[in-house]
Amino acid sequence: MKYQLITISLSTLLMTSIASAHDVWLTAKPISDRIIAEIGYGHDFPSKGRLPNRQDYFVLPRITTEQGSEPLESTETDYVYEYKQHLKNTENFIISTNMKPMFWSRTKKGWRPLDKQQAEQASYCQFSVKFAKTIVSDGNLKLDSYIFKPIGQELEIVPINNIFSNNEQVDLFQVFYRGKPLSHSQVEIDSAEYIKNSHNHSHSHAAxxxxxxxxxxxxxxxxxxxxxxxxxxxxxxxxxxxxxxYKQPFENREQCDESVAVATLSFKR
Incomplete structure (x- = not known):
């Protein structure tokens, strides 16, 4: 899978915080004649991202239905996208995106979006790419079959039973890496209510x-x-x-130490 690396201006480099510390997620809902999707970036799921000047960090979200996959459109509001085309079936759909890959190196001056060859005296480097997916359903007891299949993200979490049904006793999910089931993968699960209560704190980004x-x-x-x-x-x-x-050694250890893929799946029921 080929990626487009993010290029960042010097002014952004000096102001930005470490992206690897931030989660990425998606939320979406039908509103009148369109679908609105929001990218979340930070720690306060399910809110949309708040940090400015991050539009270029993310791939344009796409909607997946039985008919296929199409891109959403940007809006005037950061982190907010829309889909205006008429859907034959709006009972369930998937919205997906990913954060473009970035190198992050830890230096004496803090984290910098550079690899070890670019950063001065880097003690550690991480090549990070983050994937996000949300599934939207109107609560119908029957979900379309594509909901239970991977959509092609490098790292992906897929439901394998109806997570929206009240008739289920357990929720089952499957983790895939490059299209194959990933064993021994730790999956963290949080509700918005839990995050709100546990993250009721102030945080800052030092100089x-x-x-x-x-x-x-x-x-x-x-x-x-x-x-x-x-x-x-x-x-x-x-x-x-x-x-x-999913972490693994970076192919060129002189350039970076680890390659880290992160995936989120969000839904509301």
């Missing part, structure tokens, strides 16, 4: 770009089995986000 956030403990944490499947007691009504990571 050296060190992000000051208390450690996060997930509401639930589950590890996938040999088939990449996780099982959890049926989640109550609310807004939910699942997050998983």
């Amino acid at each position: 050296n770009n060190e992000s000051k956030h208390p450690p996060h403990t997930a509401e639930y944490s589950v590890t996938s089995n040999n088939d990449g499947i996780i099982s959890i007691k049926h989640l109550p009504a609310g807004e939910w986000m699942l997050l998983t990571k």
Whole structure:
């Protein structure tokens, strides 16, 4: 899979905080004759992102239905996108995006969006790419079959039973990496209510770009089995986000230390 790396101006470099410390998620809902989607970027799911000048960080979101996949359009509001075309079926659909890959190196002056060859005296480098997906349903007991299949993200969480139905006893999800089930993958699961209560704190970004956030403990944490499947007691009504990571050594260790993929799946039931 080929990626477009982000290029950042010097002024942005000096002002930005470490992106690897921020989660990325999506929310979406039909409004009148269109669908509105918002990219979340930070720690306060399900709110949309607030940091300015981040439009170029993200790939244009796409909507996936039984008919295929189409891009959304940008709006005048940062992190907000819309789909104006008429859908034959708006009972359920998927919105997806990803944050463009970036190098992040830790230096004496803090984190910088550079690899180890570009950054001065870097002690650690991470090549990071983040994927986000949200599934929207009107609560219909029957979901279209494509909902239960990967849409092609490098790292992806896919439901394998109807997460919107009150008839289910457990929720089942499967983690995929490059199209294959990923075993022994830790998946964190948080509700919006839990995040609001546990993240009721102030945080700041110091002058050296060190992000000051208390450690996060997930509401639930589950590890996938040999088939990449996780099982959890049926989640109550609310807004939910699942997050998983996959780390591996970077192919050129002189350039960077690790390659890290992060994926989120969000939904409301």
